[in-house]
Amino acid sequence: MSNPKTFAATASIAGAIALLAAAAVPASAQQQQRTPQGWFKVCSKQEENDICNTQNIVTADSGQLLTAVNLIEIKGKVNRKIFQVSVPTGRLIAPGVGLQINGGKTQKIDFAICFPDRCISEVAMSDELVASFKKGNQLTLTSVNFQNKPNPINVALTGFSQAFDGPGLQQSEIEDRQKTLQEEVQKRQKEFEDKMKAEQEKSKSGK
Numbered sequence: 001m002s003n004p005k006t007f008a009a010t011a012s013i014a015g016a017i018a019l020l021a022a023a024a025v026p027a028s029a030q031q032q033q034r035t036p037q038g039w040f041k042v043c044s045k046q047e048e049n050d051i052c053n054t055q056n057i058v059t060a061d062s063g064q065l066l067t068a069v070n071l072i073e074i075k076g077k078v079n080r081k082i083f084q085v086s087v088p089t090g091r092l093i094a095p096g097v098g099l100q101i102n103g104g105k106t107q108k109i110d111f112a113i114c115f116p117d118r119c120i121s122e123v124a125m126s127d128e129l130v131a132s133f134k135k136g137n138q139l140t141l142t143s144v145n146f147q148n149k150p151n152p153i154n155v156a157l158t159g160f161s162q163a164f165d166g167p168g169l170q171q172s173e174i175e176d177r178q179k180t181l182q183e184e185v186q187k188r189q190k191e192f193e194d195k196m197k198a199e200q201e202k203s204k205s206g207k
Helices: 006-023 029-034 127-135 160-165 170-204
Strands: 039-047 047-058 065-076 080-087 097-101 107-109 109-113 119-124 138-144 148-156
Touching: 039 160, 047 160, 047 170, 065 138, 065 148, 080 097, 107 119, 107 138, 127 160
Parallel strands: none
Antiparallel strands: 039 047, 047 065, 065 080, 080 119, 097 107, 097 138, 109 119, 138 148
16 A cells, blocks of 8 residues: 555655646747746646746756756645756766855755656755745755766846745646747747858858
């Protein structure tokens, strides 16, 4: 017979991942230039639970995930508050993810699970943590790669309070946003490819 606590933990993690995946795609440098970045909140209903996820996603120029921060509140049959940080794979597990606010004392967050494209660290989301985010200016999240080199990522806390305390986007709004972003990304990728092709042709003709 399944342990109720284990089931609750599994369900909450699965719900959090689903929200993260919905919000993180697509992502690219071109998108970042055209779309406001920063903190935003997504709310949805999964079975008998209402889930809100205040998040911030940082990507590389290639579109690869560098860091995703998630503050998740689950209400209903399961009641939990979770703070998660997602980083790329190829991390050392033991160091976890180091969290600093305004360069202060580092708090270690242990990894909870790894997927093929990311590893997720997790800790209970306390009122003190939320309050420190609201008062802070910059969040620094540091993981250690397989070469034993720290990879610090800075995340501005500007706009966090408004996102956390404000209303969440509904799933339909997220889907519309994704569609628009995907169209923008595809358009700019084609523009980039056309530009590179033109430069190559110009280079050849100049020889």
